[in-house]
Amino acid sequence: MKALLFLGCTVPVRNLNYELSARKVCEVLGVELVDDQSLACCGYPLKGTDQAHALTIAARALAQARAHGLPLVALCSACAGTLAEAEHHLAHHPEAAKRVNAELAPLGLEYAPGVRVTHLVRYLLEDVGLEAIRAKMTRDLSEFTFAPHYGCHYLKPAEIIGGPDDPEAPTSMGELIEATGAKVDNYPRLKDCCGGGVLGADEDLAGSLAGAKLAELNAREVTAMVLVCPFCNVMYEGQQKAIAKRMETKFKVPVVYLTQVLGLGLGLTPDELGFKLNRAKPKALLAAFKS
């Protein structure tokens, strides 16, 4: 199994624990991730003000993936969503494809429909499969309970993402967590948005969106909250202290990436999975893995 890795802007600079654990888990599961240094931004940051150029930038990445002949697999949900939307839009609007190709021609690139774009977590589920992942587990995590945060762009728009989750009742992260033997807490605010999309425009508003979920999880005694997106991480881990301060309270919600949980179940060590870089550390979990 081979896929082209789309790292995006944030993960390779700010979320090395996510990248490291994703690469290690893929290695153990027999997935070869191909790197291409010329892949960079997906175009998402420009969409709100200049969607024509955002689309050309996304099409550039799609054209590069096509040249590799590989599925394009992203770690960031915003990248995965933006690229999937661009593929969908361009495949259904030949006039838009013609325009972006005129802009890509001087770069020696050509977009053509048919590139498969997905999030790494969905790739693991759909291409490796839950049974194969379960069969590789060597360490039982049944003493732990994890609270998944699916985030928005991992699930929606459903008509473009195309499953496997129902965005109003998602299960895919829970299934992967359960593959390690761990329990899943599907808490009431499971589907809440992290607010990361408005952090730049209104910090208070973003903080109140993330804060409601943090307050709920703080009271539920989960081992950790589990993420699949670096933007959600900015809110739940990076902003956790600032949000608590604004709400005049204290939170201790450990935050981990799904690939770190899977990695522990697959027999990798906390060091190999980059847990040293987690700031809201899952102390109970790490204590169990002290050698």
Add this chain to the structure above:
Amino acid sequence: MRLNDCDPGFKHEVAAEPGGAGIRACFACAACSARCPVGANRPAYDPRRIIRLTLLGRREEVLASPLIWLCSSCYSCGEVCPQQVRFTEVLTAIKNIAAREGHAPPSAKITAELLAKQGRLLEVTDFENDKRSGLGLPPVQQRPEDFQAILGLKPSEGEAGEEPR
């Protein structure tokens, strides 16, 4: 509100933008507003109200409103809409028109300049690559040339790490 002050062409202008056509299908049920997590925290932000103001032709009021920049782009409205308006996309169309008329927040210009300068949003220097190599991760590079060509922007002068003007 005087009807004479409204611009009946505004809805057509929005509908002509990519993603904007859905506005024609809205029958004002407010499912979007009910499901919106931003509206739940900031009642002044109301997707149905933005749609109605647009359909009425309150062009300047919509384009100059700071509220249109508060969408978290969670797409919840689209999942519950019985008319497939796709409000997130409709609002993107509205924001794009607003940006062309100078209403975008200052961060928008900085984003384009960062991409032209770095080819990515966050700068990558030796510091980042040393950290990566210490963890056994391959280096990442800044290759802004394609982004400069696409955006038609030359990177601004300035010290590394300084925010472009």
